[in-house]
Amino acid sequence: MMIFFMSYILPLLIIFLQSALVLLAVLLMAYFGIYADRKIWAAVQLRRGPNVVGPFGLLQSAADLLKLLFKEIIIPEKANKMIFILGPIVTCFVALSSWAVIPFADGWVVADINVGILYIFAVSSLGVYGIIMGGWASNSKYPFMGAMRSAAQMVSYEVSIGFVIITVLLCVGSLNLSEIVNAQKNIWFIFPLFPMFIVFFVSALAETNRPPFDLPEAEAELVAGYQTEYSSSLFMLYFLGELAATFLMCAMITILFLGGWLPPFNIFPFILVPGIVWFFLKMAFIFYLFSMVKALVPRYRYDQLMRLGWKVFLPISLACVVLTSSFLLFFNIAP
C-alpha cells in the first residue's frame, strides 16, 4: 500500500498541486491584465479608466467577473446545445493547458518535455475549434460568418508563427523550452533575429484576436463575431481563453526572444533578482506593448489582414528561415 502511495498517488498529487499553482498564476495574470489593459488604454486617451470599485479601481475586474457569473445563460432555441456549450469550454481548456510546459524560472516547469514548443504549437492550433464550434452552433448568420473570419485569421497567422519558431529553433538545436532559454545566455535572440521578433509580435496579436486585428469585437461594422449569441459565464470562458492565450503569447515572446528568466546583464545587481521576477517583468513589458498597440492603431479591414498574413509575413518569414539556416551552415556555427 505504501509503495503504491509513494509511486502513484504522491506524484499525481504533486502534479495536481503544480498545475493548480500555474493555473492560479495565469488567472491572476488575466485578472490584473484586464485592469492594466484598461488603465493603459485610458491613460493614452487622457481618461481615468476604472477607478470606482476598490482602491484605484483594482476590484473592477472582480466586479465584472461576478456580474458575468450571475447573469442568465441564454442558449438560442435552435442552437445545437451540446456544441454551443462545448465551444467556449474548448477555447478556455486549450488556452490554459498550454501553460503546462512554460518554464517560469530555471527548472520551474510542470512538464519539462523534449518537444515543448511543438506541444504549445499543437495545442494552440486546437484553439480554432472552440471558435468554429461556437459560431456554427449558434445557428445564426453573423456568428457563423464571424467564426469563418476568425478561423481563417488564426489559421493564416499560425503559418508565419510556425516559421518564426523554426528560425529560433535553428539557432537553438532543441525543441525544449528550457534549452531555448539557456541558449540565449550570451545574447538574447531579439538582437540577431529582430525582424523575426516583429513578425512574431504582430502575428501574436492576430493569433489572439487582439487589436488592431480584433474583428470579432467589431460590433458596429461586422456585428461582432463568433460570440455574438453568447452571454454570461459562457462568454466569460471565451474571454478568459482569449486572455490566457494573449498571456501565453507574451510568455512565448519572452522565452523565444527575450531570454526567459535570464537577467539582462550577468553582473552583480542583476543576478540577485530571482529568475521568475525577470520572467514576469518581461511578460509585463510585452503586455504593455500589446496594450499600447491597442490604444494607438486603428482596426484592420479583413482583406488587409489576410494580405498582411499571406503576402507580407509568410514570404518574409520563409526567406528568413532559408537565410538563417544558410548563414548558420556557411559559418559552421549551427548547434
Next chain:
Amino acid sequence: MFPALLFYIFSLSIIASALMVIFSKQPINSVLFLIFSFINASGLFLLAGAEFLALIIVIVYVGAVAVLFLFVIMMLDFNPDNIKEETKKYLPIGLMVGGVLFFEIILMMYSPELFSKDFQIIGRIVETDLTNTEILGNLIYTEYFLQFQMAGFILLVAMIGAIVLTLRHRDYVRRQVISDQISRDSSTSIELIDINLKTRESKK
C-alpha cells in the same frame, strides 16, 4: 500499471469514437468524434515514446486537416431525412475499402511468418541518448532523403493544382493597391476643372 491503464483508456476511446463517427446521425458530430479519435491516437503515440510523431499528428491532422473537414461539413446543406438511402448507396464501396484495409493490416501482422526476409516490414530499435526528433531528422535527411523530397514535391504539385483550379481573376472585384495609395499626392489626386457656368445656365 499506470501506462497500461492509459493505453486501455486511449484505445477504447479511439474505438468508441471511431464507431460514433459512423453511427452518429449529425455529420458535424461525426467530424468532432473523428477529431477526438485523432487526439487519442496521438496519446497512443505518446505512450509508445514517439512524442514528435504524437504532436505532429495533432498539428497536421487535428490542427489542419480536420479543420478543413469541419469547414466543408458546416457549409454543406445536409438533409437528415434521406440518410438511409445515401448509406445504402455507399455501403458496398465502404465495405470493400474497409475489407481491403483490414486484410492489409492482418497481412502486416503476420508478415514474418508469410514472407521471406526481403519483404518483411522491419522496425528498427535505435538505442541512443538522442531525442526522438533528432533520430527522425537524421533518418529522414540522410537515408530516406529521396522519398522525403518526393513526398514534398507531390504535396507541392497538389497545392499548386488546387490553386490553379480555384483561382479566377474577376474584374469587378475592387482591390486595394497599397503602392498606388501611398504614391498619390496633391498633383495627381486633385484636379481643377473650369466650368463655364454661364453657358450651362443659358442652355437651360
